[in-house]
Amino acid sequence: xxxxxxxxxxxxxxxxxxxxxxxxxxxxxxxxxxxxxxxxxxxxxxxxxxxxxxxxxxxxxxxxxxxxxxxxxxxxxxxxxxxxxxxxxxxxxxxxxxxxxxxxxxxxxxxxxxxxxxxxxxxxxxxxxxxxxxxxxxxxxxxxxxxxxxxxxxxxxxxxxxxxxxxxxxxxxxxxxxxxxxxxxxxxxxxxxxxxxxxxxxxxxxxxxxxxxxxxxxxxxxxxxxxxxxxxxxxxxxxxxxxxxxxxxxxxxxxxxxxxxxxxxxxxxxxxxxxxxxxxxxxxxxxxxxxxxxxxxxxxxxxxxxxxxxxxxxxxxxxxxxxxxxxxxxxxxxxxxxxxxxxxxxxxxxxxxxxxxxxxxxxxxxxxxxxxxxxxxxxxxxx
Amino acid sequence: xxxxxxxxxxxxxxxxxxxxxxxxxxxxxxxxxxxxxxxxxxxxxxxxxxxxxxxxxxxxxxxxxxxxxxxxxxxxxxxxxxxxxxxxxxxxxxxxxxxxxxxxxxxxxxxxxxxxxxxxxxxx
Numbered sequence: 001x002x003x004x005x006x007x008x009x010x011x012x013x014x015x016x017x018x019x020x021x022x023x024x025x026x027x028x029x030x031x032x033x034x035x036x037x038x039x040x041x042x043x044x045x046x047x048x049x050x051x052x053x054x055x056x057x058x059x060x061x062x063x064x065x066x067x068x069x070x071x072x073x074x075x076x077x078x079x080x081x082x083x084x085x086x087x088x089x090x091x092x093x094x095x096x097x098x099x100x101x102x103x104x105x106x107x108x109x110x111x112x113x114x115x116x117x118x119x120x121x122x123x124x125x126x127x128x129x130x131x132x133x134x135x136x137x138x139x140x141x142x143x144x145x146x147x148x149x150x151x152x153x154x155x156x157x158x159x160x161x162x163x164x165x166x167x168x169x170x171x172x173x174x175x176x177x178x179x180x181x182x183x184x185x186x187x188x189x190x191x192x193x194x195x196x197x198x199x200x201x202x203x204x205x206x207x208x209x210x211x212x213x214x215x216x217x218x219x220x221x222x223x224x225x226x227x228x229x230x231x232x233x234x235x236x237x238x239x240x241x242x243x244x245x246x247x248x249x250x251x252x253x254x255x256x257x258x259x260x261x262x263x264x265x266x267x268x269x270x271x272x273x274x275x276x277x278x279x280x281x282x283x284x285x286x287x288x289x290x291x292x293x294x295x296x297x298x299x300x301x302x303x304x305x306x307x308x309x310x311x312x313x314x315x316x317x318x319x320x321x322x323x324x325x326x327x328x329x330x331x332x333x334x335x336x337x338x339x340x341x342x343x344x345x346x347x348x349x350x351x352x353x354x355x356x357x358x359x360x361x362x363x364x365x366x367x368x369x370x371x372x373x374x375x376x377x378x379x380x381x382x383x
Numbered sequence: 384x385x386x387x388x389x390x391x392x393x394x395x396x397x398x399x400x401x402x403x404x405x406x407x408x409x410x411x412x413x414x415x416x417x418x419x420x421x422x423x424x425x426x427x428x429x430x431x432x433x434x435x436x437x438x439x440x441x442x443x444x445x446x447x448x449x450x451x452x453x454x455x456x457x458x459x460x461x462x463x464x465x466x467x468x469x470x471x472x473x474x475x476x477x478x479x480x481x482x483x484x485x486x487x488x489x490x491x492x493x494x495x496x497x498x499x500x501x502x503x504x505x506x507x
């Protein structure tokens with residue numbers, strides 16, 4: 001057993017009395033008190049998350065956009081500076097190695113600057129795959145800054161007030177308030193240099209702030225103090241998981257893995273088969289042939305939302321069955337929804353039973369609990 | 384960490400507690416409640432049901448996980464805590480008090496631990 005890695009905010013979590021859990025090789029806060037209260041705070045006010053276990057890979061150079069276009073399924077060269085995209089890195093057979101958020105920052109004298117944010121469990125895989133796919137190119141560099149980078153998220157309807165309120169410079173504060181979804185801007189927050197992104201994994205408005213690891217405790221304390229009057233509380237991985245499930249967002253290892261193509265998860269839109277090279281010919285990217293075939297064939301299974309019609313919740317790995325008892329799928333994620341008050345789940349099922357309104361059941365530890373196929377997401381924030 | 388285990392209760396390896404005498408009151412320990420997170424659903428046996436020591440008699444579900452409730456004793460259920468079924472948060476708030484789960488007319492006790500033995504087992 002290797003010792004779990006500790007976040008630069010570990011001492012803050014301990015001081016707050018967090019229950020810690022091992023996650024992807026890291027010891028991270030599971031909850032600070034009540035996980036339902038943390039979930040509800042994010043839906044109604046704001047929550048503060050430590051995401052320092054996530055990976056930050058920098059891709060830099062005149063060829064960075066083209067190199068990413070060939071390595072990932074998305075069209076990253078088309079991304080404007082200051083904007084971000086949800087995308088994936090796939091194998092040759094189309095299986096998903098990881099789902100990613102890629103930010104393009106302002107160009108510098110060496111070319112374009114991209115930040116690739118990977119799941120903690122996949123940082124080494126993504127770094128290795130990118131290094132291999134960039135091999136032989138002199139126009140792009142890859143730098144893993146995961147260890148020296150901390151990431152905290154402020155999520156919830158009060159997030160804008162909390163974050164913008166800590167930006168000293170009035171023009172920067174305006175820029176943070178005006179920031180669009182999936183956009184990012186450098187700003188000084190609580191006197192610290194941060195990259196402020198309007199992204200998240202909760203289904204609420206919110207921000208993710210990248211700072212040097214050494215600045216993380218000061219930023220964390222400033223956000224907690226400034227947020228408390230707005231109802232902000234620290235929130236752990238338990239609330240993060242129930243929030244993303246309600247928002248219908250996939251979790252790598254549950255909805256996505258190397259046996260899954262983006263299309264299976266209803267995310268075929270992230271695969272940009274219309275990418276072209278300088279001559280207008282289809283741009284080769286890793287997984288292109290398999291994903292092209294997959295886009296034009298009938299799926300073997302499809303990801304659906306299931307609303308539980310009884311009290312017992314479906315959980316990861318439970319079989320989905322018909323009223324006759326035939327197994328037609330598997331639950332990928334499931335929990336009692338704190339916001340909705342009934343159990344929800346995502347599951348891969350055969351296309352025949354995937355239509356909205358289809359009545360199915362889930363084998364919950366030996367008993368068949370009734371469920372209905374419903375559209376994703378389960379929860380959409382009021383605007 | 385929880386170190387305030389009532390000394391007048393008996394405990395099981397599966398993190399239930401049991402009061403002395405008959406009918407005996409059964410609940411889950413603060414250690415179990417803390418590990419589960421917020422309890423949102425309880426499934427308990429019905430009054431009049433017979434239960435057997437060491438067998439599964441119910442479920443305790445939180446947002447994050449679910450755990451089975453094992454009967455610490457053999458006997459007949461004489462009362463269930465309907466207030467806890469209606470509002471399971473009481474199991475987290477007061478696991479040794481208002482968060483009790485059921486009362487059993489005991490015919491035979493299963494293997495039970497003292498508070499000290501349980502504390503050593505649960506590493507509290």
